[in-house]
Amino acid sequence: MKTRSRSLASLLVLAAVGATIIAGCGGGGGSSSGGGTTSDFVSGAEAACRKANGAIVALGTPQQEQVIKYLEDTEELVERLHKEVAALGPSGAAETAYVKGLAEAIPVLTAMSNAARSENFDAVRELSAGLVEIKLGELAEAAELKSCAEVPVSES
Amino acid sequence: MRRLKLILVLGGVLALLASVGVAWATTGATTGYPQPPNNVPVQKQAPFENRYVLTAVGSGASIRSGEMKFEFEEGSSPQFLVGISQFYSYGPTGEIETGLFTFYPPKALPNGKGLGFTALKVGASAQYGQVTPDGELQLFTPEGGTVKGQLRLHGGGPWPVEFKVLADDERYTASPPAAKQIHEAEPNNPGWGGEASEYEGEYELTNGGSDPTEKAGTLGAVIGVAQGLGVNGAVVSEGSMTVEGNPAVATVKLETGGTERTFTLTKLAWQGDQRVAQVHNEGPSSPPVGHFEGTGGQGEVRGTLISGHSVYKVDFKLKR
Numbered sequence: 327m328k329t330r331s332r333s334l335a336s337l338l339v340l341a342a343v344g345a346t347i348i349a350g351c352g353g354g355g356g357s358s359s360g361g362g363t364t365s366d367f368v369s370g371a372e373a374a375c376r377k378a379n380g381a382i383v384a385l386g387t388p389q390q391e392q393v394i395k396y397l398e399d400t401e402e403l404v405e406r407l408h409k410e411v412a413a414l415g416p417s418g419a420a421e422t423a424y425v426k427g428l429a430e431a432i433p434v435l436t437a438m439s440n441a442a443r444s445e446n447f448d449a450v451r452e453l454s455a456g457l458v459e460i461k462l463g464e465l466a467e468a469a470e471l472k473s474c475a476e477v478p479v480s481e482s
Numbered sequence: 483m484r485r486l487k488l489i490l491v492l493g494g495v496l497a498l499l500a501s502v503g504v505a506w507a508t509t510g511a512t513t514g515y516p517q518p519p520n521n522v523p524v525q526k527q528a529p530f531e532n533r534y535v536l537t538a539v540g541s542g543a544s545i546r547s548g549e550m551k552f553e554f555e556e557g558s559s560p561q562f563l564v565g566i567s568q569f570y571s572y573g574p575t576g577e578i579e580t581g582l583f584t585f586y587p588p589k590a591l592p593n594g595k596g597l598g599f600t601a602l603k604v605g606a607s608a609q610y611g612q613v614t615p616d617g618e619l620q621l622f623t624p625e626g627g628t629v630k631g632q633l634r635l636h637g638g639g640p641w642p643v644e645f646k647v648l649a650d651d652e653r654y655t656a657s658p659p660a661a662k663q664i665h666e667a668e669p670n671n672p673g674w675g676g677e678a679s680e681y682e683g684e685y686e687l688t689n690g691g692s693d694p695t696e697k698a699g700t701l702g703a704v705i706g707v708a709q710g711l712g713v714n715g716a717v718v719s720e721g722s723m724t725v726e727g728n729p730a731v732a733t734v735k736l737e738t739g740g741t742e743r744t745f746t747l748t749k750l751a752w753q754g755d756q757r758v759a760q761v762h763n764e765g766p767s768s769p770p771v772g773h774f775e776g777t778g779g780q781g782e783v784r785g786t787l788i789s790g791h792s793v794y795k796v797d798f799k800l801k802r
Contacts, residue, residue, distance in 0.1 A: 375700060382703050387741050389763060390771075390790030393711065400704045407700065431701055438708060445579075447711035448603065448614055454694075454708030463699030477695050479741075480771030 354385045367414045367421055368470060374410040375466070375474035378403050382478040394442045397450070401435040408432060420469040431457055514556050515564050518587030522597065525702045527554070527563045527588060529624050530597055533648040536569070538662040540641025542775075543633060547658045548643060552585070563588050563798050565599060565619070578657075583617050583635075589640045596622040597777045601635060619643075636793065637786050638775060669753035674778055682730065685783065685798035687721035693737075706741035710792045723783070725750070731766055732759065734787065736794055745789060747774055755779050761789050 381403050388396035408428040418423045434456040441449035466474035536548035548719050562574035567584035585599035603616035617634035627647040632640040642664050674681040694709055695702035720737040732747035747759035748766045757778040761772045776785015781800035786793060 377699055382700065384526045384584065385703075387743060388707060390792070393707065396707060397704065418552045435704065438704075450708050452614075456706050457701045457705050457708075458698060460701065461697045462701050463697040466699045475699050477698060477706075478700065479703070 334399050364417055367416055370414040371411045372473045374407055375471060378407040379473065379476060379478040397435065397439040397442050401439055404428065404435055405432050424465040424469045424471060427460045427462045430460055431462065515586055518557060518562050520589060521560050522588050522590045524561050525589060527597060530563060530621055534629065534645035535648055535658045536661040537646045538644035538664055541663040541665050542638060543635065543641040545661065546570045546572055546578060547660050549658050555610065591620060592781065596620060617640065669751040669756045669758050671752050674725065674750050674752050674757050682725050684801045685723040686801055687718065687796060688799050689795065689797040690719050690721065693719040703741065706738050710738040718794055718796060721796060745787065757783055757785060761787060763789060
């Protein structure tokens with residue numbers, strides 16, 4: 327009985343060591359490229375999106391005299407989000423498409439800010455169609471980025 | 483093809499900006515406007531080829547003063563007129579704002595009454611400027627040095643307008659003199675109907691559109707804000723209105739994208755089927771930021787709610 331217990335314990339130790347080695351090997355490929363694994367990307371991107379969405383919610387709903395500042399701040403937040411998510415090293419088509427969507431949004435937001443500075447608010451609205459076309463929420467869903475797919479809703 | 487037309491029109495606008503009266507040089511070509519689909523005989527257009535100053539305008543247009551110029555498109559065959567105007571308007575907080583419009587294409591009004599043009603709004607910056615249809619200008623047959631007509635802009639009007647033809651050497655170094663404000667008969671009966679029971683209660687929005695932010699993720703908020711800007715009216719996805727109190731006050735909740743906005747309407751007034759009110763952003767005692775104009779009756783109110791730079795087209799129906 328004692329011998330059987332010792333054998334079982336040895337097996338368990340071996341299994342644990344084996345699992346650790348396998349896990350270590352599995353993560354090596356992504357890490358060596360500096361990008362992290364898919365799960366690293368998801369958790370990192372989710373955290374970045376939660377932070378960005380929180381900051382966007384905190385901007386509130388601007389009154390007309392605050393629209394320029396609101397657009398400038400949003401542009402900065404999306405640019406930062408793009409940098410953070412791109413640095414996580416997306417792998418696979420869905421993750422890459424999400425990062426590309428963020429990159430595409432930045433020049434549109436720049437154009438919207440510029441149009442607002444010129445007080446051309448029709449152009450701001452029309453340019454926003456470019457953001458709608460990106461369908462960033464859908465891209466986030468495809469990449470299994472739940473927080474990134476959420477629309478930040480301001481209470482004020 | 484549409485893009486080509488837009489480029490052509492933008493080219494024409496820039497050329498016109500360089501050529502319009504008073505504030506700019508008075509000579510220069512107007513090029514780039516495509517040949518209009520319907521031809522108006524040159525002899526009907528020719529009397530309108532002039533520079534003008536606005537001398538009277540309906541007070542509802544909130545236009546203080548303005549200048550305008552019509553000239554034949556260079557090289558056009560058959561010839562057609564293109565116009566440009568610079569209007570100085572009273573902004574929602576009382577400041578003077580400048581609005582540029584071009585008028586194209588010309589069309590003959592019924593019974594030889596004059597000419598009509600689509601009013602195209604020109605952006606403040608050429609780089610980001612968009613030429614967007616924003617109303618209509620009708621000019622009636624000139625009488626001496628005066629041209630009367632009517633103007634529709636931003637979904638409002640028509641407002642009466644009167645222009646004086648400027649002599650070749652007549653120039654303004656700054657903005658032109660204030661035009662006479664023509665006070666139209668505006669609704670002045672309190673409330674939105676003869677009996678409070680006709681209009682008090684809870685309303686539902688019946689013209690809600692699809693939500694453009696639905697699949698936009700993090701970008702949803704900024705899309706929601708942007709969709710509420712401009713003169714053509716935002717896509718309102720959801721909304722409600724409650725009318726109560728004496729004097730009656732309406733609380734309007736509108737959702738554009740993921741953004742919900744609450745407006746308070748005071749000074750509700752009616753005349754026939756006209757319905758008007760003053761719009762506030764932060765409760766009835768906050769400064770007015772715009773106005774509501776529309777029609778109503780039999781449990782329905784529909785119209786345009788203007789709050790600063792935002793315009794919302796709304797149709798409400800009273801819940802019974």
